[in-house]
Amino acid sequence: MAEARDKGWNYLLTHSVLDSAYRYPDQPAFRGGNQQYTYAQLAERMQQLALLLQEMGVRKGDRVGIYLNRCLETALAIYGIMQAGAVYVPLDPNAPLERIRGILRSCRVKHLISQPVQKRRLQQLVDGEALPLESIIGLKTDLPVKTISWDEVWEMPTDRSPAGRVCEKDLAYIMYTSGSTGSPKGIMHTHASGLAYARLSAQTYQLTGQDRIGNHAPIYFDISTLGYFTAPLVGATTVIIPDAYTKMPASLSQLIEKEKLSIWYSVPLALIQLLQRGILEERDLSALRWILFGGEVFPPAHLAALMEKWPQARFSNVYGPAEVNQCTYYHLEEPPLSGQPAPLGTVWENTQMLILDDQDREVGPGNIGELLIRSATAMQGYWGQPDLTEKAFYCMEVAPGFSEKYYRTGDLVRQDEAGLLHFMGRKDQQIKTRGYRVELEAVEHQLRSLGTVKEAAVFPYRNGSEETLIIGSVILNGSNGTTEKDLIAALGDKLPWYALPQSIFELSDFPRTGSDKVDRPALKTQLLEKIKQVHG
Numbered sequence: 001m002a003e004a005r006d007k008g009w010n011y012l013l014t015h016s017v018l019d020s021a022y023r024y025p026d027q028p029a030f031r032g033g034n035q036q037y038t039y040a041q042l043a044e045r046m047q048q049l050a051l052l053l054q055e056m057g058v059r060k061g062d063r064v065g066i067y068l069n070r071c072l073e074t075a076l077a078i079y080g081i082m083q084a085g086a087v088y089v090p091l092d093p094n095a096p097l098e099r100i101r102g103i104l105r106s107c108r109v110k111h112l113i114s115q116p117v118q119k120r121r122l123q124q125l126v127d128g129e130a131l132p133l134e135s136i137i138g139l140k141t142d143l144p145v146k147t148i149s150w151d152e153v154w155e156m157p158t159d160r161s162p163a164g165r166v167c168e169k170d171l172a173y174i175m176y177t178s179g180s181t182g183s184p185k186g187i188m189h190t191h192a193s194g195l196a197y198a199r200l201s202a203q204t205y206q207l208t209g210q211d212r213i214g215n216h217a218p219i220y221f222d223i224s225t226l227g228y229f230t231a232p233l234v235g236a237t238t239v240i241i242p243d244a245y246t247k248m249p250a251s252l253s254q255l256i257e258k259e260k261l262s263i264w265y266s267v268p269l270a271l272i273q274l275l276q277r278g279i280l281e282e283r284d285l286s287a288l289r290w291i292l293f294g295g296e297v298f299p300p301a302h303l304a305a306l307m308e309k310w311p312q313a314r315f316s317n318v319y320g321p322a323e324v325n326q327c328t329y330y331h332l333e334e335p336p337l338s339g340q341p342a343p344l345g346t347v348w349e350n351t352q353m354l355i356l357d358d359q360d361r362e363v364g365p366g367n368i369g370e371l372l373i374r375s376a377t378a379m380q381g382y383w384g385q386p387d388l389t390e391k392a393f394y395c396m397e398v399a400p401g402f403s404e405k406y407y408r409t410g411d412l413v414r415q416d417e418a419g420l421l422h423f424m425g426r427k428d429q430q431i432k433t434r435g436y437r438v439e440l441e442a443v444e445h446q447l448r449s450l451g452t453v454k455e456a457a458v459f460p461y462r463n464g465s466e467e468t469l470i471i472g473s474v475i476l477n478g479s480n481g482t483t484e485k486d487l488i489a490a491l492g493d494k495l496p497w498y499a500l501p502q503s504i505f506e507l508s509d510f511p512r513t514g515s516d517k518v519d520r521p522a523l524k525t526q527l528l529e530k531i532k533q534v535h536g
Contacts, residue, residue, distance in 0.1 A: 010168050012191045014083045016198070016232035017043050024209060024235040031259070032072030032240040039235065042079065048156040049080025049137075052148070055156075056111060056135060060085035060164050061171060063107040066219060067091045067100075067114040067122070069243050073138065073150075074219050077113040078173075078228055082191075085164045087171045089186075090220040092514045093118060097125055099184065103176055106186065106384055110134045116141070168192040174383050175222055175322055186383030187222075187322050196376035197325035198229040200348055204329060205263065205290050205316070209235035212287070214261040216241045216270055221515035222322035223294065226265050236263075246270070246516075253278035253285070260287040265318070268298040269516045275306050286312055294318035294326075295517055297341045297423070299448055299455065304335035317342040319423070323392065324407050325377040327351055328421055339449035344413065344421040351375040353421075354406055355413060360394065368424050371413045372406035379407070412439070431460045433468045438499045440470070446494045447474060447504075452482040455510060458501055459524045461531060471527050472501040475509060482506075505530050 020029065021043035029039045037045065058064065064081045066088055068074050081088040089107050091100055103109070110132050114122060116139045126133060126144050133145050140149040172191045176184040201207070207230060215227035215238050227238035239259045245252045253274055256264070264271075271293060274280065291306075291313050298317070307315055320326035330345025347353050355369040356362060363369040372394055381389035395403040412424040425441025440458050447456035458472040476482055484504045491500055511522040 011195065012082070012166060012168060013172055013194050013198075013229060014046070014079055016195075016229075017046065017079055020232050020235045027209065027235050028237045029232065030072055030075040030238050030240060032070070032074075033242055035072050037072065037075065039232070042075065044158050045076055045154070046079040046083045047161060048158060049076060049153055050083035050085075050162040051156045051160070052137070052153050053081065053084040053086060053111065054162050054164070058084050058086050058111060060166055062086045063089050063109050063174065065089045065091055065104060065107075065109040065112040067093055067112050067118060068138075068219070069093055069115070069117065070215075070218055070240050070246075071115065071242065072240060073113070073115065074240060075228060075238070078219070081113075082166075082172055084162055085166045085170075088173045090173070090175060090218075092218065092220045093121065094514055097121070100125060101129060101131060103184065103186070104131050104133065107174060108132050112136045114138045166191070168195070171380065175220065177322065185385065185388065188380040188383050189325075190380055193325065193377050193379060194225065194229050196350070197225065198233050200350065200377065201226055201230045201326070202233050204348055205292070207231075207234045207236055207263070211236040211262045212260055213238045213263040214241060214256060214259070214265070215239060216246065216264070216266040218514055222325065223265055223267075223318075223515075225325065226263075226292075249273040249277040250279045253280055253283045256285055256288070257283045262287050262289045263292070264288060264290070265292040265294075267295040267516045268293050268302070269296070269512070271306055272299070272302050275302060275309065280309050285310065288313045291315045292318045294320070295515070297445075297448065300336040300338060300340055300342075301451075302454075303332075303342065304338075307332070307335045317345060319344045320373075320377075321407075321409050321411075323379045324373050324375055324409075327353070327373045327375055327377070327409075330420065341423070341445070341448075343416075344423050346419060346421065347373070347375075351377070352404075352406075354394070354396070355415060356394070365415045365417060365419075368412050368414050370427050371409045371411050371421070373409060374404055374406045378405075412441075431468055431470075433460070433470060433498060438470070443470065443472070443491075443495065443499055443501065446491055447472060447487070449494070450487065450490050452476055452480050453487070455518075457510065457518060457520065457523055459520075459527060461528060463502075470499070470501040471531050472504040473507050473510070473523065473527055474504060475507055503531055503534065 021039040025040035026038050028036045029042045030037050064086045066077045078088050114136050135146040137148045140147050168191045172194050174186045174188050176186050213227045217224040231238045315332045317330040319328045328344045328347050330343045336342050352374040354372040357369050394406045397403045410427045413421045414424050425439040429440040443458045444456050447453050453474045454477045455475040460468050487504050511519040513519045
């Protein structure tokens with residue numbers, strides 16, 4: 001095995017695997033199901049996959065798709081593709097086929113890494129379709145394109161390295177936004193931005209080679225990169241949570257206990273399910289030392305209850321759009337006050353922020369404005385969408401001919417006297433209703449603050465008179481007898497009359513995306529159908 005590389009000039013994401021293979025060859029790098037790769041095994045096999053890809057014509061900058069469920073092969077696919085100098089494009093196996101085809105065409109993906117369990121979907125994907133696909137690696141079957149088994153990959157030599165050089169500013173991956181409607185945006189990240197995120201994470205959360213990271217997120221969701229990129233920097237172990245466990249909280253808590261996970265990072269929903277149905281009182285989860293959550297607001301009551309269950313662990317609210325990986329954190333020293341969500345906190349090291357009003361003027365503490373971020377973790381831009389990329393950034397001239405570039409998050413924040421950032425809603429969620437401007441996030445916040453409400457979401461809609469009104473939906477805390485009239489009356493004590501929803505529908509659950517976030521477009525469609533049935 002080659003000696004460890006200097007972590008300075010032109011250090012790549014793949015170099016961290018080679019480093020750990022040299023330093024800790026027998027340390028488990030990734031585990032999935034009942035299988036694992038040590039760092040030595042991962043380094044050897046990623047080289048073999050990279051050599052095969054290059055023999056098939058893959059060159060620096062080419063895009064290679066990953067069409068896998070949560071499994072051990074995801075780690076191999078990610079690092080094998082990058083070791084070949086190519087760019088990995090993670091795909092959601094459960095996404096509509098037309099969406100997948102659109103990404104394959106947009107990125108000109110000629111090679112795909114998949115698995116036998118996806119055979120039927122792959123057949124549907126390629127049948128009668130004009131796609132750039134030339135081969136699929138990971139299964140041997142009868143398809144209109146060439147298929148290559150993993151056994152054929154393992155026949156590649158292990159005594160030589162892939163050809164070609166890659167620069168740290170070259171692309172490492174393109175991650176598409178997870179929205180279920182509209183045109184998806186391909187977020188382009190380089191080796192440099194991925195490494196900047198990994199290094200800051202390792203530093204902020206004090207990761208060591210003794211840590212075992214639970215990777216609950218699928219690879220097409222940005223928070224998955226904590227386990228895939230950060231663990232190899234310190235020689236830690238990442239446990240990839242199989243799909244089946246994500247739907248069975250009791251089995252998931254059992255897996256956390258068995259694997260002695262020390263780091264957990266997920267959206268709040270996964271933690272709420274563990275709290276409610278994970279039989280936590282029967283598990284020894286004392287190895288958990290740091291719980292990271294982000295992506296959505298964590299209902300304060302549930303967060304407080306979980307902090308009481310795991311007093312040995314630190315809890316941190318983590319924030320950052322996929323375009324910048326992560327940019328703020330807040331370490332909770334005590335459970336949040338009732339009805340008050342955790343702050344976004346402060347930006348982490350090597351990161352600058354601006355808070356601007358609608359005229360791009362800086363606002364002071366206590367005032368609400370859009371958060372803009374300048375960081376080494378920021379994306380290069382959106383794949384094939386230069387106009388959208390230009391709109392996503394704000395350039396501030398700091399000297400003649402020299403500008404600093406900030407990413408526009410679209411999130412509205414307020415900085416308090418202590419310097420902490422608080423999430424105040426989305427810039428695009430401000431509406432004008434009944435002659436007044438209303439922040440929809442503020443309405444949702446007040447709904448969630450009611451003790452009877454577990455989750456809430458509100459949307460604008462146009463009625464028959466072309467007025468813009470508000471409709472809402474809630475998931476209640478059990479069968480508590482709360483009615484729509486009760487909810488609106490309670491909101492009347494917190495919000496002005498013009499900000500009250502016209503209707504609030506109780507649902508047993510909200511539709512979710514593959515990354516367990518609320519699928520807001522699908523939920524809005526569902527509510528519009530309900531309002532049509534009620535009001536015509």
